[in-house]
Amino acid sequence: MGILGDYTPQQIKDADVTVIRTKFKQKIDLMTKKQLIILYFKGNDLDIENFEIQDREEGEGDSRGQLWQLKVVRDVLGNKLRSTRLDHTYYPPQPDGTQPRDTMIFTEMDADDKVISVKKLKHYPDGEQPKWIE
Numbered sequence: 022m023g024i025l026g027d028y029t030p031q032q033i034k035d036a037d038v039t040v041i042r043t044k045f046k047q048k049i050d051l052m053t054k055k056q057l058i059i060l061y062f063k064g065n066d067l068d069i070e071n072f073e074i075q076d077r078e079e080g081e082g083d084s085r086g087q088l089w090q091l092k093v094v095r096d097v098l099g100n101k102l103r104s105t106r107l108d109h110t111y112y113p114p115q116p117d118g119t120q121p122r123d124t125m126i127f128t129e130m131d132a133d134d135k136v137i138s139v140k141k142l143k144h145y146p147d148g149e150q151p152k153w154i155e
Contacts, residue, residue, distance in 0.1 A: 058097055101132045112146050121146040124154075 033041065052060070088109045094102045108126040115121065125142040144151045 055098055062097065103132060103137075104130045104134070106130065115146070 028036070028044070049057070049060075088111075090107045090109075091104060092107075093104045096102055106126075106128040108128070110123040110126075112121045112123050122144045124144065127138075127140045127142070129137040129139075131137055141154045142151050143154045
């Protein structure tokens, strides 16, 4: 039932705005976050099926100079759709104190964390343009 589901069309037509507003508020106060989001999207004619939210997490570097980032894409209700993990590896520290990036590994995963694809981008300390490798 809708928010005014127990009212007939005639009762809604005859009611003043205060009665309708009070009825809405009583129903909305009982709704879950999921129900409120669905109400908002449907009331604004938005495509709830294709709305995505991205979460990001970042990891720490380890003793081998690796760093990771995780991007999780969720639907508006919080269900995981897919994710991408990005791992960075680095060359050993250089005499000038810098530590150039070695490889970036992009791992695409589905909603169940099954690997869909892995791509690697190789960087070179001499400034050569990065290249995609297999």
